[in-house]
Amino acid sequence: xxxxRRVLPTALALAVLxxxxxxxxxxxxxxxxxxxxxxxxxxxxxxxxxxxxFKASAxxxxxxxxLYLKQINDSGGICGRKVEIKQKDHAxxxxxxxxAYFELEPQVLGLLELAGTPMTTAIEPDIMQTRTLxxxxxxxxxxxxxxxxxIVGTTYDLDVINGLDHYKRRGVIKEGDTVGHVxxxxxxxDNAVEGSRFVGQQWNMKIAEQPIGETTADLAQQxxxxxxxxxxxxxxxxxxxxxAAAVGVAAALKWDVPFMVNVVGYDPALLDSPxxxxxxxxxxxxxxxxxxxxxxxxxxxxxAAFNKNYPNDKPxxxxxxxxxxxxxxxxxxxxxxxxxxxxxxxxxxxFHDTNGLDTQGLxxxxxxxxxxxxxxxxxxxxxxxxxAPGGLTTVEELFESELVKAKGTRAK
Numbered sequence: 001x002x003x004x005r006r007v008l009p010t011a012l013a014l015a016v017l018x019x020x021x022x023x024x025x026x027x028x029x030x031x032x033x034x035x036x037x038x039x040x041x042x043x044x045x046x047x048x049x050x051x052x053x054f055k056a057s058a059x060x061x062x063x064x065x066x067l068y069l070k071q072i073n074d075s076g077g078i079c080g081r082k083v084e085i086k087q088k089d090h091a092x093x094x095x096x097x098x099x100a101y102f103e104l105e106p107q108v109l110g111l112l113e114l115a116g117t118p119m120t121t122a123i124e125p126d127i128m129q130t131r132t133l134x135x136x137x138x139x140x141x142x143x144x145x146x147x148x149x150x151i152v153g154t155t156y157d158l159d160v161i162n163g164l165d166h167y168k169r170r171g172v173i174k175e176g177d178t179v180g181h182v183x184x185x186x187x188x189x190d191n192a193v194e195g196s197r198f199v200g201q202q203w204n205m206k207i208a209e210q211p212i213g214e215t216t217a218d219l220a221q222q223x224x225x226x227x228x229x230x231x232x233x234x235x236x237x238x239x240x241x242x243x244a245a246a247v248g249v250a251a252a253l254k255w256d257v258p259f260m261v262n263v264v265g266y267d268p269a270l271l272d273s274p275x276x277x278x279x280x281x282x283x284x285x286x287x288x289x290x291x292x293x294x295x296x297x298x299x300x301x302x303x304a305a306f307n308k309n310y311p312n313d314k315p316x317x318x319x320x321x322x323x324x325x326x327x328x329x330x331x332x333x334x335x336x337x338x339x340x341x342x343x344x345x346x347x348x349x350x351f352h353d354t355n356g357l358d359t360q361g362l363x364x365x366x367x368x369x370x371x372x373x374x375x376x377x378x379x380x381x382x383x384x385x386x387x388a389p390g391g392l393t394t395v396e397e398l399f400e401s402e403l404v405k406a407k408g409t410r411a412k
Contacts, residue, residue, distance in 0.1 A: 034343035036109030042083045045108035048115040052092035057318045064322020067305045079337040094118050117187050131344045135325050140187040147371045152325050153288030153363045155374045160195030162379035163260040163286035165401035173232045178206040180226035183237035185211045192237035223249040233258045240267035251278035263287035268316050268391035283384045289321045291382045292390030296361020315390045324362040377404050
């Protein structure tokens with residue numbers, strides 16, 4: 001590196017001058033660069049589970065990333081540079097994730113994905129030190145305090161509040177009722193159940209909690225207990241296989257109880273399972289990212305691109321998730337380019353200056369200037385529908401419960 005600085009100052013300065021963001025010469029700006037940025041490429045990292053228990057959603061999300069990167073690169077890239085992904089598989093193993101991260105981190109400007117709660121917990125301290133902008137494949141409120149974490153959409157607790165608000169306005173539940181909540185213990189489920197507890201306090205409802213472990217497979221005891229307690233609805237903050245188990249038990253008990261599921265707990269593969277009919281009949285999904293069959297301009301754009309580039313593949317909401325994350329992340333990189341600073345500090349500054357980012361209905365308008373606050377507080381309510389591409393149909397467009405506003409006010 002010293003040799004390049006000593007021998008090529010003029011050439012390097014010229015390369016920096018011409019590596020601008022606009023199509024015209026007079027629009028191009030000087031840019032400072034750092035890790036993951038060369039004269040012709042911007043490299044972003046993906047550290048995810050490509051061969052382990054969450055490979056289905058990870059592989060689908062990758063297609064979303066690729067679709068948006070193709071769109072960006074076909075239009076000239078960012079700052080005159082093509083954007084590429086460097087990916088590593090951790091197979092949902094913490095040590096593999098650490099090894100992969102320390103190999104990947106020096107090569108990339110930021111992490112477009114860091115998947116898995118245990119992996120994120122292990123890597124988070126180093127992300128703070130290296131100041132690497134990171135998009136976790138999570139909506140846990142516990143990550144909001146880290147100024148380097150880009151959470152795209154509503155946190156689990158606010159999704160639950162919005163979901164139960166939907167049920168209340170439709171008469172599924174009312175004041176004084178019992179609502180069950182089955183949740184995986186950890187940052188996902190622990191955050192989600194906070195939403196139910198808040199609803200219970202505000203609407204005088206009893207929240208019957210049933211915590212489970214990540215590997216719990218048999219939910220007969222939990223669902224049986226909730227039936228005995230007379231639950232009018234059940235929130236599931238579970239993995240997809242656990243969602244199937246819970247709905248299957250209710251069906252076996254001939255209990256036609258409605259389930260509101262956090263988006264992490266749904267996978268279109270459930271419609272190919274033995275409990276498909278019960279899932280379609282009883283399950284709604286609350287999500288801050290639009291379903292694949294969404295009617296807003298953003299989801300329609302994703303669907304058109306997916307059908308063109310992957311005509312033989314099955315769509316799913318995680319295509320939209322990946323596309324949305326890439327769109328938001330690269331909008332921040334574009335802003336850093338316009339500011340003339342493609343270092344990690346420059347990207348972080350652009351990130352924290354991002355407010356009111358419009359994703360055309362892929363998610364709510366996003367705000368990142370206030371560390372510790374969700375980027376969005378709106379959710380979609382969807383219904384499982386085997387006839388819909390991706391298996392979900394929108395029941396209620398993006399909205400925010402009055403209780404979410406009240407919770408936000410209390411948090412100030």
